[in-house]
Amino acid sequence: MSTYKKMNILVCSGAGCISSGCKDVYQTLHEHIGNQGLLEEVRVTQTGCMGPCDMGPVIIVYPDGVFYRRVKTEDVLEIVVEHVLKGRVVQRLTYRSPETGDYLTSQQDINFFKQQTRVALRNCGQINPERIEEYINNKGYCALGKALKDMKPQEVIQAVKDAGLRGRGGAGFSTGMKWQFSAGAPGPVKYVVCNADEGDPGAFMDRSILEGDPHSVLEAMAICGYAVGAQKGYVYVRAEYPLAVERLGIAIDQARRFGMLGENIFGAGFSFDVEIRVGAGAFVCGEETALLASIEGRRGEPRPRPPFPAVQGLYGKPTVINNVETWACIPPILLQGPEWFASLGTEKSKGTKVFALAGKVVNTGLIEVPMGTPLGEIIFDIGGGVPHGKHFKAVQTGGPSGGCVPARYLNTPADYESLSGLGTIMGSGGMIVMDEDTCMVDLAKYFLEFVQDESCGKCVPCRVGAKRMLELLERITRGEGQPGDIELLEELCHGIKSLSLCGLGQTAPNPVLSTLRYFRKEYEEHIYHKHCPSSVCAGLFISPCQNTCPANVDVPIYIDRIRNQDFAGAYQIIKRENPFPVVCGRVCHSPCETRCRRGLLDEPLAIRRLKKYAADYGVTHQDEITYTKSKDNGKRVSIIGAGPAGLTAAYYLRRKGYQTTVYDAAPVPGGMMALGIPDFRLPKGPLFAEVNDIANLGVKIVLNTKVGKDIPFEQVRSASDAVFIAVGAQHDHKLNIPGEDLKGYMSGVDFLRDVNLGRFPAISGKSVTLVGGGNVTIDAARCAVRLGASEVNIYYRRTRQHMPAMEEEIEQALAEGVRINYLVSPTEILGENGAVTGMVLQPMKLGPFGDMGRRRSVPLDEPPSTVKCDLVIVSISRSAEVGFVDGLEEVLRSSKVAKDTSTGIEGIFTGGDCVLGPATVVEAIAAGKSAAVAIDRYLGGTGQIVEPLDVERKYTGPVIEEERSRMRAPTLPPEARIENFTEVEQTYSKEAAVYEAQRCLRCDVRD
């Protein structure tokens, strides 16, 4: 037995950490402790999996429970010198909270561990799995002793029944009932089998238990042997888990030596032994009848049930088959009592469940929580949410037999019944998180490939049906989908489901059915529009950036032009698809960058900044640019609203020869580009230059003219063959709280309009308060700083990562002295003598998940506080005012505007913010293009507004695959920004632009 040590250092040696290099860390640690002559005082132990695979190699130092992550061999000396010798925690190696930025030294302070209840995983990461003594020290084999000494076999079975334990392998059948059937089956020879053929891709809890706590499985199998009257057990392990096989082998040898397996265990007259059987790579062997065939040395083909294995199983004898995690729950049930186990979890799903968190989630690894814990808590609180600022799309549970759960069901409790209600299954507990980069059609194809590959081939529906479905999905993802494909898929699904012999075939259609149920639109996009929104199906797009750009700009080609110093050429490539390169080069939210493949390697290409460089070059070198004009075609189009949507439509329609007139109520053209975005982000000069390009094509822009007020709509309508309404979303919503009529209350859009028109509100020395979290709020706050406000406070009801404003803008605002206060919501605006004096704020917290997968903000049970201020600027949401067109309000309200912008009202089209609500410039440009296409078609044209680009896609220089961070663009220092509206972000130098362009991986070049 080991002697008492002052310090115990646990080194995780689970498969994940071994892959990350923990063996070397252990060796080095052992050497350094030895060099210091401390081996008497400090014990270094290799344990099984602790859970947080992504943080590996991880070590824990007891007695304080200090948790170190991503430890490298070169860090070990510091830990020994600082922590072991001097008692000082090495902070830089501890976990840093992503929310607060604080270093959390103790394991128990970290959300990942704090919210877990570990039953099956109780010893994983706590003991050395290769030393039976450590298992015994943690109450190991006590349950077996208790069963043999104090309980009758039937009492053991009753305890397992009372605990309400259900099979953790997937089907969820009552474990106690299984044991009961086997115990009641006649015959002297019976078997106990552990199903460790953990085939579900994405699940690795069985592996971790076998590697981290193999004795718990052996003990449980022996207990079952006693309860049902079996003397022999088999563990069937997949060959892909060599370490599990090795550690299990060691455990069996030790258990035999210690008399826990073998003849006359504990002197109670009960004999039991266990053998290992290694699988050979067949997913279907996870099915119990196939598994038994495989143990018998045959092809692992399932057979029909009944008879069930509990009655007629291995070698035709009664056999209990349970999965690894189920076995691991047995000893605690006997020791702590079935009531304790049943008190965890839900009414029908008792106890805890281990989940393997993987995919697009920050904290990948193994976790164990009470059954019924909401999915959102598992993924966001324990898992830390989706990395790299991407959005949660769905979670896939249950492996190839399961399905996907979309964002709107994040409040669903993770238990057997709730998950099957959503069309998926608990399965063995794999939870694979997906973000917007996962294509659901491709995912369905992936699972079908898997099933088709793993089908044993015995029954036709599974063997042939899966193949036919796969062929259909392959066709759809190649862009050859046809109307009727979805219906055919559904028909095949139902056929295979009802006619297959075993669970594999019966559940094979689930991934297709579930993605069809929640993501049918994605299938339709592929089939009808030949478009893969996630940029996965390679045949359907040029490059992820181009595919993601709402305006369809051919990004890799213009980047290549920049690389080759053909800047005018780059500008023209952009301008083909987007009449506002200067604007988008400055304010685009650049969805293209979020999909840039370079982002997987180091950082996404700085596409927006490159566009800005090319755009500024183009605007100042007009002599190098050529424009083509078309002849008038005699047809007239009127456009209401000179914002990005309206002007874009005008640009393309004019080029097709339409006589185009654009009306706007404002004194300047540009809509929100001119009136909603301040000069320090988008200077008016270059903006108006781009508007002038459009006017120079012959587009007539009529300003200071509000249609419906200054001129009647009927007059516009009767003078045109078609009308495009793009009036934006100018109507600010109110908070509906007392005090909104006070002087000093303003809407964000009104405030920005005044500032942009040079009507600066007198706010020098005043305290300004803003409510909201979008770009308008941030822009308004930054204006207030420049106008000399004494202090500027933003109040937002959620947290920073939920703010819709662009991250770069938030950072700039903070650098300029704006304060952002999170988790508060105003309940009243206070005033004296009719003017604002302050605001009452209710503290909020994040509550359940909303439909979009975002957490709702709900009031905290705390009293509100009051802040003083002189001005309140509110911008929470906006909508359009289109009352001047008969029937249009109703069309908008009932979301009846078609994707191509037609409204169902003859000759009337609409798009941009007035349909989308406050959106982005590039989305408005996309709407303008759609309108131009639709109007051209409506008036007898082809609908082709951009000629196809005739260009050879080839490398023009070496592809740089070494890590290289993106070029930063210089910005004005914060102190130089106050009291002026000079543009903050500077344009790249020529050298910087070319250097950055060289980082492009050229995803558009296919070979």
Add this chain to the structure above:
Amino acid sequence: MEHACICNGDAGAKLNTMFAQYQGQPDGLIQVLHGIQETYGYLPRELLTRVARELEVSSGEISGVITFYSLFTLKPKGKHQVSVCKGTACYVRGSTQVLGRLEKELKIKPGDTTDDGLFSVEVVRCLGACGLGPVLTVNDKVFARLKPEKLPGVLAKFTQVK
């Protein structure tokens, strides 16, 4: 005679022990095939008749089992076995691109061996290292969080020491 060459030496001794252990036990077939493949890297056809004789199973049954299980192979493998995980977690994190690049670098498809006999490539369904995807293994060494661009570097580690 025909298999005298491969049944000699240490390997032969190991085989003899194994055959003794499973003599006349058809249910030991899968374990025996594992033992042979561990020794030779594949299942030499000339040994299978001995398996049939020793375990008392028909050749047809042996063939059925070998073709059923994906781990068994009748073809010799390359010196370095590259296994690309296509479990769901690895798939979601980009294993398709990793495999694509590997095929391009080695100019072979899964299941094949390079002309110089240095590398074989296969696709495996989940190595259980889901927290670290995308993952591939070369022999027993695991390469985690792979990116397609890193593959030339990974392969170079094995081409330099031939």
